[in-house]
Structure formats: structure tokens, C-alpha cells
Amino acid sequence: MANQLSHCCKSILLLLPYLFLCTTVYGSGADVIGAAPALGSNATDRLALLAFKDQIISGDPHGDLSSWNETLHFCSWQGVTCAGRIGRVRTLELPSQRLVGSLSPSLGNLTFLRELNLGDNLFTGTIPPELGKLSRLRTLNLTTNSLGGEIPANLSNCKQLRVLDLGTNALVGRIPSEITNLSKLKLLYLLVNNLTGVIPPSVGNLSSLTVLASGRNALRGRIPEEIGLISGLQFLQIAENQLSGAIPKSLTNLSSLYFLAIATNQLEGLLADLGAALLQLETLYGTHPSLAPERFGSYNHFIGSVPAGIGRLGGLLWLNLEGNNQLGAGEEDGLGFIVSLVNCTRLEMFDIGSNSFEGEMPASLANLSSRLSMLIMGDNLIRGSIPEGIENLASLSVLRLESNLLSGRIPASVGWLQGMQTLSLFGNRLSGQIPSNIGNITRLNVLRIDSNDLEGGIPSSLGACRSLQYMDAAQNMLNGTIPGQLLRLSSLSQGLRLSHNALVGPLPAEVGNLKNLWQLDLSENRLSGEVPASLGDCQSLEYLDMSGNSFSGSIPSSLNKLKGIGYIDLSRNKLAGRIPEYLGQLQALQxxxxxxxxxxxxVPQSGVFRNASAISIAGNIKLCGGVPRLRLPSCLNHTSARTKNRNHVLRILVPVLCVVSALIVLSCASFAAFLWIKKGSRREPHCVPPLGTQPMLISHSELFRATDGFSSENLIGAGSYGSVYMGVLDQNIGNTVAIKVLNLERTGAYKSFAAECEALRNIRHRNLVKIFTCCSSVDPSGNDFRALVFEFMPNGSLEQWLHPGERHASRRLTIAERLSIATDVACAIDYLHHHSHASIVHCDLKPSNVLLDDDMTAHVGDFGLARILSDEMGASTAPEQSKTVRVRGTIGYVPPEYGMGGDVSTEGDVYSYGILLLEMFTGLRPTDGTFKDGSTLREHAKVVFPERVMEILDP
Structure with a gap:
């Protein structure tokens, strides 16, 4: 969720200059051109437009260029507007048309052009220097393409230019100082390129400029003092570069400024705290990639103080100085400028996080704008207490004061900030109790108060925070019991950390309400009682740490429902009894x-127990057995003297009994063989399943009864080699099963049956369809009969959900369900490729072969085309036998190399999985009728990736 919000808010930030532009440039209504052309049009413009069209090699999904033909006058072509007596082209606007190609130099011949807008397309190449001949040009918008090369210096010849938007391209080189001679320029937008060099000091010549955005480049040097000469500047975004030095005092002259971002544009980091549990992923997997600095691009490195006169910018809405800087270092009164911000009555966002500000927390903080929604001062050296009167900031939604030197209590007035969504105070020296009225903050998403000196109990009022997703109160001195009201918050999904406190009592059974919880850490407390069986209801749990407590009793069997659990620590408790076998069957457990x-x-020997380095069982002196690396004593049976005597007699009798038994078995086998030969195919044998020990035997007649004679009413699917029926068996393997009956008249059905049996013989994974047995028999007519009996999946196939008919027409899969299913399938394929007895290639991965159980967990099935790769061949090379087998897959999902005679490989499954993902998130089949002239789903997605992905997503 944090990543999604980060990308969303980054997009909003990048759009802010456009919003401003709409109100300041286009909103004036000046120079709107829409006159009809006269009869005597200029042929030069027509030829220039045709040359431009010739450079477009593909795209135009809306057919806008279809009107560019000889049947219409060029002034009537889509996107072209003319004016004047002889009909000269004044505007050329073709934004967001997915046009592919390069920009023709002939555009420079449209000498009467005033507006050129080709933004949000797929143009490559460079910006033609010939555009510098357009002396009447007022708007040049080439944003969001893939243009490279340098910015042509001769654009400075376009003296009438008001808007120059070259953002989100791949431009390199310096910002030409020549363009600072464009005295009428209002918007200069260069965000998200690869520009280097310095911000030209001559930027101060742009006296009409209102928007300057050059962030997310690689600009170096200082912010020029001359920038303070642009008296009308309202929007300044130069964040995420490699700028350094002090913040120029001349910025305080920009009395019209309402947006100032000169440090790291840390919207990503800011809103990542809505999913602050990502910080805890370090425990298992290392630093989460969304928190890695390189993800945010470059960093500026500012030093010194913030100019005290910044409060003169009375219209300021956004002040962002955050991000790995050294502002305020060594200055005892480095926060003094905050007093002047009281004059900024419209301020909505104030961020000075990740700097070196020192000194006392100023009391004037509580007097800032009542419109302030984000207050971020974390990761500094600020002392003192949270100021009283903080409740005056009634609009506050984010308060981050973490990683400072704050002391004192959390003021009760914090509970009056009912719109708060993120409260982050961790890593300070706060003491006293958690305010009891914290439950008044009903919209709270994230609460981080860990690593302080808080004491007292956890307020039960937190049960009123129905939106709480993550709570961390670890490493304090909290005591008392865990309130059941907190554990009833089904919204808790990212994590609940209460470790390293002095909590007592049992873990309430209400913990089972946390069905969506990812992480639960209760370690290093004084909790007691049994581990509640309801903990098994937390089926999304992946991280469980209850170490260092006094839990007693046995490990509950209900934990076998934690299918996705990867980390369990129950060490240093008082647990007794045997280690449950099911722990070895949890495939995700690492x-x-x-x-x-x-x-x-x-000690069990399956699953995680096979890896001695993945488990720790020290200090349990009564354990025995296990894998040899554990070096535990063997599990010997200690018998009485009577039993020893009995064993002495048995040692004499057993050899004799074995000889007699062997003779009897041999005689019976000979007699059975005689009967088989005599009766021939008229006998109906039981099936011989492909699985391990103690198989369930089943006959054709039992399957016939289970399906009401293979009735069409029980038919739930059909595939290449047979049909699948729902049935209810008399044997105790579950209420309902799925029975796949092979159509043996179909060529290859016997091979498909053998392949599926061989593939399923020794594999077990929670994301693979479970097989109960198979049947290789004859029907009453004496014909061969082959069938496989699987676990029944009540929610059908992924195919039925992606392309619903009547069954699922009323509901579609949510994005969370799609992500979960995609993860399940990936786990299954990873197991087949890398963790089964031999590397197995599925060869037919598609939505109809992904089945969903009652809780929408995905299971991969249908191994009729599977291939087992030999161990010595590796995961990317097919065995010799596969070369002689014709690979049968499904059109659209089969990798291209298979069609050219390539060997079966795990890479082929990965390709099919990629197509499956595209289908899941676009809702389009790879054989959709909209793909024509050789186009594919993969190419369809590639055209819009990454900027315009929303255009193809399933609504």
C-alpha cells in the first residue's frame, strides 16, 4: 500500500505545475485561435505537416492522423488549427496519442505556429534545432516522451515563448544559459531528465517566470542568489539533484512563492509511513527496496541555516527542506526561523526531517497555520518536549517527530487531533503513560511510539481506532495486560509490535480477529498461559515472535493453518510436549x-527440519532423533525386563514365522496370478495410485457412484485430454472431490496421464492442487479407464473470475486478491523449478489451470504436459528426452522459442507466468480480438509502460 500511495502522490506532485499553468497561462483566454482557413492556403505548411507525419512510424490508436489525407484541407486535419486570410497553421496539438517516431525538422517551417503540444507520446531522437526558427511560438510542450540529446540553445530565438515544458524525457547536458533571455517565459519545466551542470545564474533574467521546476536531474553547484530576482515566482521545485551550499537569503524576496521544495522530494518517504511496517522487514529480508535512497534519485546537500526572513513568504503552502542535509548543524538556535513561519497563515506542509537541527523544540510550533496537515521534523537533534497547544493544529494528519532527543510526556492534547492518520514519535526519550484519549483519533493508520521510556498500560481506548494498520510500542517499560479491544481491530494488517516491555497475563483469544495481520512481535515480556488456539486464525501471518516469555502448555495444532508463515520464534518459554509434525509441512517456513x-x-525431519541452520532447538534436553547435523541422541525404547525376555523369544520365533509367511504369500500370489490370467480383462481391479505409502484404493464403480454416473450436472470443466466432474466419495477423504476422467480416444491421453502421475508422485506444496489418488482400471464394458482424484476447489478457476460469465458476474477480483493469487502462483512455480525432488516444468501455465479454494488461495493444477528435467541438466536446459516430445501448450501463453523448436525450460514457464500476470491486471486474454496485425498482449502493455499503465488496467 505504501508503494502505491508513494507513486500516486509523486504523480500529484509532478502535476502541480500543470495545475498552476492552467490557471495562470491558459486560463487567461488570450491568443485562442480557431479561425477557419481561407481558400488560398500556404503549401509550405502542408508539406511541413506531411513531413512530420512521415516520421511517425506507429501509434495513433485513436485514429487522429486518419484525417490527414488529400480529401481534406490540411487546416481541417485533426489537431491542426489555422488562422489568417491565407490559412497558416497556428496550433499543432496531438497530446496523449501514443505516437511513435521522431520529430521532423520540418516543424521549423511552420513559421506562424504559436502552440506545439506533442506531450505524452512515444517520440524518440532529439529535439530539432529547427524549432528555434518559430519566432511566434508561445507554447512548446514535449513532456513525457523519450527524447534525448541536449536542449537546443537556439530555442532562445523563440522570443514569444511563454511555456517551455520538456519534463520527463531523457535529456542530457546543461541547461542552456541562452534560454534565460526568454523574457516572456512563464513556465520552465525540466523535471525528470538527466541534466547536468549548474543552474545558470542568468536565470534571474526570467522576469516573467512563475514556475521553475528542474528537480530529479543531476544538477550541481549552488542555488544562484539571482533566483531571488524573479519577483513573480510562485512555484520552485529543484529537489532531488546534487546541489549543495547554503540556502540563499534572496529566496525570501519571492513574496509570491507558494511552493518551495529544494531538498529531497521525499513524498515517497513521507507517505511510506502509512505502511510503516516496511521498516520492520529488515528483521527478515533486509532493507525494503522502497526505503533504499537510490530509489529517490539524487540528493541535495545543503548546509547552514534557514533564512530567518522566510516568514515573509506569507502565501507559502508547501515548505520542504527534508532529506539527508546538514541544515542547522552546530547552530543552537537553528530552529529560530520557525517563529517567522507564524506569518505563513496558508502553510499546509512543513518538512525539515533528516537534517541536523539542534536546540529546544520551539513553543511557537503550536502557533503555525491551522491549515497545516503535515508536520515533519524527524531525524534531527531536537531537545525539549512536545509543545502544549499542539491541538491548535486542528488539520494535522501527519505528525512525525521521530529520532530526536525529545523528553517529557506525550501531551493528552494529541488525542484531540481527530484527523491524525500518522503519529510517529519513536526513538526519543518520552516518558509517562500513553494518553488514554488516544482512541479519539479514530482515523489513525500508523502509531509508532517505540524506543522510548513510556510506562503504564496500553489504553483499551485504542480499540476505537478502526483504521489502525500498524502499531509499534516496542522497547518501552509498558506493563499490565494486552487489552482485548486492541486485538479486535481487524484493520491491523501491517504489524503489531509490543516487544521488550513488561506486559503480563495471557495472550487474549481475541488475537484470532487479526486475520489480515502480517507481523506479530510479543517477544521479551512476561506473558504467560497457553498459546491460544485462535492464533491459527491469523491466516495472513508471516512473522511470529513470542520468545522470552512464560508461555506454557503445548504448541497448538491450530498453527498448521498459518500457510504463509515464514518466521516463528517461540524460544525461551515453558512449552512442553512434542514438536508438531505439521511444522515440517509449512512450505513457507524458513x-x-x-x-x-x-x-x-x-524431532521431525521434513520441511524446515531438513535444514539444521534454519531451526534452533537448543536447551530441550528431552528431544531426540532429527537430521544427523543436529547431533541428537537416537530415540530408543526403554523396555522392562519382561519385555526384554519377550523379545528374546521373539528373536527365535520371528525367523521361523518369516519363512512360513513368505511361503504363504508366494502361494497366494501364484493363485492370484492364475485367476488374473484366467479372468482376463473381465476383472475390475482397484487402482494403483502414484503416491507414497498407504494409498487409498478406488475403483471405477466408486467413481461412477460418486458422480451419479458421470452426470453432466456434475461436470465442472473440460480440458485437452478429458473432463472434470465433482463427486462425493464414500471414503473419508473429504466431502467433495474433483475427478478428472481421461478421454483415452484422444491421441496423447495415455502420455498425459503418465506425465501427470509422475509429476505429482513426490511433490507437495500448499499452492499445488492436492491429489488423493488415481484410478487405472476398466469400465463395465471392458474398456480402459483412467482417472485422477483431486481436492475440490469451490471457487473454480482464475479463468472464470477474470472473464466471468453468470457465475461471478456480480463480483470481480480486487487488486489485493489479484496480488495474492499472483504470489501464490509464483510460489508454486518456484517450488516446481527449484525445490521439488527434480526440476519440473509445468508447460501449460494459464488462468484455467489456476484453481481457487474457499479462501481464494490459488493452486496450480493440470500437469498433463509437465516435463521433469534431469538434475545434471540444470534448471534452464531440457533433458534429452524432451527434444523428441512435441510441446503442447496453449496459444498465447507458449513462449516463442517453443514454436521454433526450442527445448523445454523453466524460462518457458516464467514467460507464461508473465503473460498470466498481464492478463490478470489488464483483463485481456492474450488472444483478444483487439490484437490485430501480429500485435500481442505483451506489446500492448509495453507501449504504455510505465507512464500510462492506467490506460490498460482492468477497471
Whole structure:
């Protein structure tokens, strides 16, 4: 969620200059041209337009260029507006048309052109220097293309230019100082390029400029003092470069400025705190990529103080000075400028985080604008207490004061800020109790108060925070019990961390309400009682740490429902009994610590227990067995003397009994063989399943009864080699099963049956369809019969949900469900390729072969085309036998190399998985009728990636 919000807000930030432009430039209504052309049009313009069209090699999905033909006068072509007696082209506007090609130099021949807007297309190449001949040009918009090269210096010849928008391209080189001679320029937008060099000091010549945006480049040097000469400047965004030095005092002369971002444009970091649990991913997987500095581009490196006169910018809405700077370093009164900000009565965002500000927290903070919604001062050296009167900031939604030297209590007035969504105070020296009225902040999403000196109990009023997604109160001195009201918050999804406190009592059974919780850390407390069985209801749990407490009793069997759990630490408790076998069947489990308890019996040897480095069982002196690397004693049976004597007799009798038994078995086998030969195919044998020990035997007649005679009413699907029926078996394997009956008249059906049996023989994974048995028999007519019996999936296939008929017409998959399903399928394929007994290639990955159980967990099925790769061949090379087998897949999902005779490989499955992902998130089949002339779903997505992905997403 944090990443989605980060990208969303970054887009909003990049759009802010456009919003301003609409009100200051276009909103004036000046120079609107729409006159009809006269009869005697100028042929030069027509030829220039045709030359421009010739450079467009593809695109135009809306057909705008279809009107560019000889049947219409060029002034009537789509996107072209003419004016004047002889009909000269005044505007050329073709934004957001997905046009592919390069910009023709002939555009420079449209000498009467006033507006050229080709933004949001796919143009490559360079900006033609010939555009510098357009002396009447007022707007040049080439934003959001893939243009490279340098900015032509001769654009300075376009003396009438008001708008120069070259943002979001791949431009290199310096900002030409020549363009600072454009005295009428109002908007200069160069964001998101690869520009280097310095901001030209002559920028002060742009006396009409209102918007200057050159952030997210690689500009160096200082902010020129001359920038303060642009008296009408309202929007200044030069963040995410490599600028350095002090903030020039001349900025305080920009009395019209309402947006100032000169440090790191940390909207990503700011809004990542809505999912602050990402910070805790370091525990398992290292630093989360969304928090890595390189993701935000370059950083500016400012030093010194913030000019005290900044308060003269009375219209300021946004002040961002945050991001790995050294502002305020060594200055005891480095925060003195905040007093002057009281004059900025419209201020909505104030961010000085990640600097070196020192000194006392100013009391004047509470007197800032009542419209302030974001107050960010984290990661500094600020002392003192949170000021009383903070409740005056009634619009506050984000308050971040983390990683400072703050002391004192959390003022109760914080609870009056009912619009607060993020409250981050961790890493200070705060003491006292958590305010009891904190439950008044009903919109709270993130609460981080960890690493302080807080004491007392956890307020039960937190149960009123129905939007709370993440709470971290670890490393304090909290005592008392865990309130059940907190554990009833089903909204808690990112994490609940209460570790390293002095909490007592049992873990309330209400913990089972946290069905969406990812992380639960209760370690290093004084909790007691049994581990509640309801903990197994937290089925999204991936991280569980209850170490360093006094939990007793056995490990509950209900934890076997935690199918996605990757980390379990129950060490240093008082748990007793045996280690449950099911822990070895949790496929996602990578770390298990059960050390220093009172566990006994044999250590399992499956799953995570096979890797001695992934488990810890030290301090349990009654354990035995396990894998050899654990070096535990063997599990011997200690018998009485009577039992020993009995064993002595048995040692004499057993050899004799074995000989007699062997003779009896041999005789029975000979007699059975005689009967089989005599009766031939008229006998109906039981099936021999492809699975391991103690298989369930089943006959054709049982399957016939289970499906009401293979009734069409029980038919739930059909594939290449057979049909699938729903059935209810008499044997105790579950209420309902899915029975795949092979159509043996179809060529390749026997091979498909054998391949599926071989593939499923030794694989087990929670995201693979579970097989119960198979049947290789004859029907009453003496014909061969082959069937496979699988676990029934009540929610059908992914195909039915992506392309619903009547069954799912009333509901579509949410984005969260699609992400979950995509992850499940990826886990299954990863297991087949890298963690099964041999590398298995599925060869037919598509939505109809992804089945969904009652809780929408995905299971990959249909291994009729699967290929098992030999161990020595590796994961990317097919065995010799595969070369002689014709690969059968499904058109649209089969990788191109298969069609050219390439070998079966795991890479082929990865390609099919990529197509599956595109289908899941676009809602389009790879064989959709909209793809013509050889176009594919992959190419369809590539054209819009990444800027215009929203255009193809399933609504």
C-alpha cells in the first residue's frame, strides 16, 4: 500500500505545475485561435505537416492522423488549427496519442505556429534545432516522451515563448544559459531528465517566470542568489539533484512563492509511513527496496541555516527542506526561523526531517497555520518536549517527530487531533503513560511510539481506532495486560509490535480477529498461559515472535493453518510436549526457533527440519532423533525386563514365522496370478495410485457412484485430454472431490496421464492442487479407464473470475486478491523449478489451470504436459528426452522459442507466468480480438509502460 500511495502522490506532485499553468497561462483566454482557413492556403505548411507525419512510424490508436489525407484541407486535419486570410497553421496539438517516431525538422517551417503540444507520446531522437526558427511560438510542450540529446540553445530565438515544458524525457547536458533571455517565459519545466551542470545564474533574467521546476536531474553547484530576482515566482521545485551550499537569503524576496521544495522530494518517504511496517522487514529480508535512497534519485546537500526572513513568504503552502542535509548543524538556535513561519497563515506542509537541527523544540510550533496537515521534523537533534497547544493544529494528519532527543510526556492534547492518520514519535526519550484519549483519533493508520521510556498500560481506548494498520510500542517499560479491544481491530494488517516491555497475563483469544495481520512481535515480556488456539486464525501471518516469555502448555495444532508463515520464534518459554509434525509441512517456513523450552520426543525431519541452520532447538534436553547435523541422541525404547525376555523369544520365533509367511504369500500370489490370467480383462481391479505409502484404493464403480454416473450436472470443466466432474466419495477423504476422467480416444491421453502421475508422485506444496489418488482400471464394458482424484476447489478457476460469465458476474477480483493469487502462483512455480525432488516444468501455465479454494488461495493444477528435467541438466536446459516430445501448450501463453523448436525450460514457464500476470491486471486474454496485425498482449502493455499503465488496467 505504501508503494502505491508513494507513486500516486509523486504523480500529484509532478502535476502541480500543470495545475498552476492552467490557471495562470491558459486560463487567461488570450491568443485562442480557431479561425477557419481561407481558400488560398500556404503549401509550405502542408508539406511541413506531411513531413512530420512521415516520421511517425506507429501509434495513433485513436485514429487522429486518419484525417490527414488529400480529401481534406490540411487546416481541417485533426489537431491542426489555422488562422489568417491565407490559412497558416497556428496550433499543432496531438497530446496523449501514443505516437511513435521522431520529430521532423520540418516543424521549423511552420513559421506562424504559436502552440506545439506533442506531450505524452512515444517520440524518440532529439529535439530539432529547427524549432528555434518559430519566432511566434508561445507554447512548446514535449513532456513525457523519450527524447534525448541536449536542449537546443537556439530555442532562445523563440522570443514569444511563454511555456517551455520538456519534463520527463531523457535529456542530457546543461541547461542552456541562452534560454534565460526568454523574457516572456512563464513556465520552465525540466523535471525528470538527466541534466547536468549548474543552474545558470542568468536565470534571474526570467522576469516573467512563475514556475521553475528542474528537480530529479543531476544538477550541481549552488542555488544562484539571482533566483531571488524573479519577483513573480510562485512555484520552485529543484529537489532531488546534487546541489549543495547554503540556502540563499534572496529566496525570501519571492513574496509570491507558494511552493518551495529544494531538498529531497521525499513524498515517497513521507507517505511510506502509512505502511510503516516496511521498516520492520529488515528483521527478515533486509532493507525494503522502497526505503533504499537510490530509489529517490539524487540528493541535495545543503548546509547552514534557514533564512530567518522566510516568514515573509506569507502565501507559502508547501515548505520542504527534508532529506539527508546538514541544515542547522552546530547552530543552537537553528530552529529560530520557525517563529517567522507564524506569518505563513496558508502553510499546509512543513518538512525539515533528516537534517541536523539542534536546540529546544520551539513553543511557537503550536502557533503555525491551522491549515497545516503535515508536520515533519524527524531525524534531527531536537531537545525539549512536545509543545502544549499542539491541538491548535486542528488539520494535522501527519505528525512525525521521530529520532530526536525529545523528553517529557506525550501531551493528552494529541488525542484531540481527530484527523491524525500518522503519529510517529519513536526513538526519543518520552516518558509517562500513553494518553488514554488516544482512541479519539479514530482515523489513525500508523502509531509508532517505540524506543522510548513510556510506562503504564496500553489504553483499551485504542480499540476505537478502526483504521489502525500498524502499531509499534516496542522497547518501552509498558506493563499490565494486552487489552482485548486492541486485538479486535481487524484493520491491523501491517504489524503489531509490543516487544521488550513488561506486559503480563495471557495472550487474549481475541488475537484470532487479526486475520489480515502480517507481523506479530510479543517477544521479551512476561506473558504467560497457553498459546491460544485462535492464533491459527491469523491466516495472513508471516512473522511470529513470542520468545522470552512464560508461555506454557503445548504448541497448538491450530498453527498448521498459518500457510504463509515464514518466521516463528517461540524460544525461551515453558512449552512442553512434542514438536508438531505439521511444522515440517509449512512450505513457507524458513526460520524456526524452539530453543530453551521443555519439549520432548522425536524431532521431525521434513520441511524446515531438513535444514539444521534454519531451526534452533537448543536447551530441550528431552528431544531426540532429527537430521544427523543436529547431533541428537537416537530415540530408543526403554523396555522392562519382561519385555526384554519377550523379545528374546521373539528373536527365535520371528525367523521361523518369516519363512512360513513368505511361503504363504508366494502361494497366494501364484493363485492370484492364475485367476488374473484366467479372468482376463473381465476383472475390475482397484487402482494403483502414484503416491507414497498407504494409498487409498478406488475403483471405477466408486467413481461412477460418486458422480451419479458421470452426470453432466456434475461436470465442472473440460480440458485437452478429458473432463472434470465433482463427486462425493464414500471414503473419508473429504466431502467433495474433483475427478478428472481421461478421454483415452484422444491421441496423447495415455502420455498425459503418465506425465501427470509422475509429476505429482513426490511433490507437495500448499499452492499445488492436492491429489488423493488415481484410478487405472476398466469400465463395465471392458474398456480402459483412467482417472485422477483431486481436492475440490469451490471457487473454480482464475479463468472464470477474470472473464466471468453468470457465475461471478456480480463480483470481480480486487487488486489485493489479484496480488495474492499472483504470489501464490509464483510460489508454486518456484517450488516446481527449484525445490521439488527434480526440476519440473509445468508447460501449460494459464488462468484455467489456476484453481481457487474457499479462501481464494490459488493452486496450480493440470500437469498433463509437465516435463521433469534431469538434475545434471540444470534448471534452464531440457533433458534429452524432451527434444523428441512435441510441446503442447496453449496459444498465447507458449513462449516463442517453443514454436521454433526450442527445448523445454523453466524460462518457458516464467514467460507464461508473465503473460498470466498481464492478463490478470489488464483483463485481456492474450488472444483478444483487439490484437490485430501480429500485435500481442505483451506489446500492448509495453507501449504504455510505465507512464500510462492506467490506460490498460482492468477497471
Amino acid at each position: 526460520h524456526l526457533n524452539l530453543s530453551y523450552n521443555d519439549l520432548d520426543g522425536e
